[in-house]
Amino acid sequence: MTDIYDKITEISKRRGFFWPSFDIYGSASGFYDYGPLGTKLIKNIKSKWRDYYINKESFDEIISTTIMSEDVFRASGHLDGFEDAMTECNNCNKSFRADHLVEDFTEEQADSLSNQKIYELIKENEVSCPACGGELGEVYNFNLMFKTSIGPGTGRNGYLRPETAQGMFVDFPYLQDTNRGKLPFGVVQIGRAYRNEISPRQGVIRLREFLQMEAEVFVKPGEKNHPSFSKVKDEKVKLYSIDQQEEKEGKPQKIKLEEALKSGLIGSEILAYYIGLTKKFLLDLGIDQSKLRFRQHLDEERAHYAEDCWDAEAKSDRFGWIELAGISDRTNYDLKKHGKNSNQDLRAFDKYKEPKKIEKKVISPNMDKLGPKFKDKSKKIAESLKDIRPEKMEKLLDKEKFEIEIDGEKFKLDDRYVEVEKKIEKRSGERFYPHVIEPSYGLDRITYITIEHSYDEDVLDEEKRKVIRFNKIVSPIDVAVFPLIEDKKLLNKSQKVIDSLDNELNTVYDESGSIGRRYRRQDEIGTPYCITIDHQTIEDNTVTIRERDSTDQIRVKISDINTTINKLTKNKVKFNELTSSPT
RNA sequence: GCGGGUGUGGUCUAGUGGUAGGACCUGAGCCUUCCAAGCUCAUGGCCCGGGUUCAAAUCCCGGCACCCGCACCA
Structure with a gap:
């Protein structure tokens, strides 16, 4: 094929x-x-x-x-999610996702189980090869990440991203x-x-x-x-x-x-x-x-x-x-995952147009009363009090007395020791995880498809031609320069033409083989334009530009060649709109 | 990773155990006034590694690559 x-x-x-x-x-x-x-x-x-x-x-x-610490991929989910529990049939050697098999045969959610456990489930439930009914082998992991170690010895584990x-x-x-x-x-x-x-x-x-x-x-x-x-x-x-x-x-x-x-x-x-x-x-x-x-x-x-x-x-x-x-x-x-795993704040801060004033109830322990009464326990008591919801505290304070328990010890308290204050808090924005x-x-696939979709074959003089019709912005070569024959005068002129072209243009020069062969070489790699220096060039300083797709030619003065090629490769003018320079 | 098929210069191919050949391409030269012309010469090959044999491109084993099917593809 x-x-x-x-x-x-x-x-x-x-x-x-x-x-x-x-x-x-x-x-x-x-x-x-x-x-x-x-x-x-x-x-x-x-x-x-x-x-x-x-x-x-x-x-x-x-x-x-391209190499990053294991932590990165533990957080991202690649360490687990990128790894498949596999098992192979001892009889026909086909491979299967072990967790999927267990899920198919039993009610178990095998997704998060260990390999050992999955293998036990396979044995217990007599799960067999779906292809041939044979016995299944041990469960092993296959992770799609390349593993390496950072530094000598038992350094940190790293993975290629x-x-x-x-x-x-x-x-x-x-x-x-x-x-x-x-x-x-x-x-x-x-x-x-x-x-x-x-x-x-x-x-x-x-x-x-x-x-x-x-x-x-x-x-x-x-x-x-x-x-x-x-x-x-x-x-x-x-x-x-x-x-x-x-x-x-x-x-x-x-x-x-x-x-x-x-x-x-x-x-x-x-x-x-x-x-x-x-x-x-x-x-x-x-x-x-x-x-x-x-x-x-x-x-x-x-x-x-x-x-x-x-x-x-x-x-x-x-x-x-x-x-x-x-x-x-x-x-x-x-x-969110990286934030949690790294203990760093990866949230963004969104500033309100106007700072918001929020009325908030705050529990405020009276330390000057707590201290003398409870001595060294007073700090712990105060902290526990702060943990109570303000609404609940208000209810507790409605009673004459209430109790709290710290480390098994009970403390009787009342409204002399703690109060609920109303505070106005200013918030100028909020933190959130961006989406x-x-x-x-x-890129590799795009590159290949660009070539495939640009590839074409047509017939020229009853001969098949391979041509890649690259768009000019992607074509590896912008312009090729040929002397029509290997004649010293033409070679010298060709060099002058090349010199007159901008450095930004990708240019190739070819003097070997017949002119037709050289055009084909460029067609095959998608070069959109070829400039040919011929005998008329010696007389009137004009050269031909040949277009890849139509194979049409026009004649242009050498002094205009750089401008013309630039216009063409930048799509500022169409080839068939150009006319040959007056000679 | 499994099963099947294939593997000879860059490309297409001839060669079934006994000196590896051709065509195209490529390069050099000649010729040549615009689309793979012609002539001369040249470079370049048995996928890799073992084994059998006096002798392996050829037979056997292993590996690798490619193609088809299965599986896999967060």
Whole structure:
């Protein structure tokens, strides 16, 4: 079978988009390196993404470590949640989730049980292999995180992060300070994440070491709107909701974001906004709109922390619908967990417009009476009194006398020793855990799909042509320069043309092989324009620009070439609107 | 991790125990006035490691990678 995936893999290895890592020693699945062209492509995709999130949304970018202490992942839930209890059939060797089997066969909630206990339950209830009925082996853990130890000996345990997100959560106190306490604010991170997948087998689609671009938007719980929503409200997106997925004939529907929001299909304006932004971003890269949809996570697949989640999915020729990005509402899950586990205050402070004055009843022990009477016990008594609710205290004081018990000792008290005072407390704001909206992008998959959706074959002079129709903003090479033949005069002119081009333009030079072959070499890696220096150049200082998609050519003066190429690559002018310079 | 299949230069492939061959690509040279032209030359290979054998690309074992199916994918 030769499909687009095979063709892209072949071009990738030969021309340098990506290839298997440490291949000379026999690569391991789930690891890929990016070659020179792939690296440029990724750089361009990152740059477009930063354009959206850093320039337009004004988010901050950080770099956090890829190895983090075990505590981080205990709090985040990855240590337990990322670990599956597995068992294998002794007869047919198939693997199963041990806890799921126990739940299927018995009434037990096996989710949180130890492996030992699950194994006992399997034995007691004679749970057997669902495939062949064979005996099941011992229960073992499989955690998808890569473990390491920090420092020599029995140092602290560390893990390679399974997502870049945690770095932004644990840095929250610093981030809040650098944002001077204001909400909402957003933070992004581009970097590697690691998951020790059981068996990744889909090229760069499922990797053990992969690239993420994640944004975390910290918002007030009740304020999940976005000031720029109007910019995307008329954007039509293909939404595939839970209901549609559960219906037999359910199909995604194309709908304006504003309508999807009004009808409650999308739960909050801010989610709708980032769905719109994600669509625009992906289309900018050249991803095919007809092969793009947003699918809502089903209840059972949604992560423990998420309230609502929509995946941007792209259709791949070989792999079907694959997730490129996930836009989820993580609520206050992460900050709350890290706050509790670290004993640090990860809440935000929301200042009221006007400080609120709250009348409060406060219990006030009279120490000048308590002291002389109860001596060394008086401090403890006072503390116990303060623990009583003011309302209850008022009732107690209505009686002539009341008793409290401390460490088994009883003390008789009355209104001489304690009173309930009314105090006016000034509150200038309140503390709360911000909610997190997380648009998270898988860079490797986006890169692959960008190539796949841009890949095309057409026929030129009865000959098949492989061409990657990259959008100009992502194309690794902007322009190629060729002398028509290897003639000294033409070579010299070519150098002058290259010199006249901006340094920002990615340029290649090629003088070997026939001109047609050189055009094909560039078509195959998606270079949008080729400049050719021919004999006429010597006479009138004009060169030809050849467009990749149409293979049409125009003639331009060398003095105009830099301006023209810049206009073309920045989409300020269309190729077919240009006419050859008068000669 | 399990079962099945596959593994020969960058790519496609011939080779069934006895000197590893071709085509394309790539590079050098010649030729060449715009879309993979031609000629000459060159680089480059039996997935890796063991074993059997006088001799292994070929047979056996193990590993790795890829493909299909199962399982897994917070």
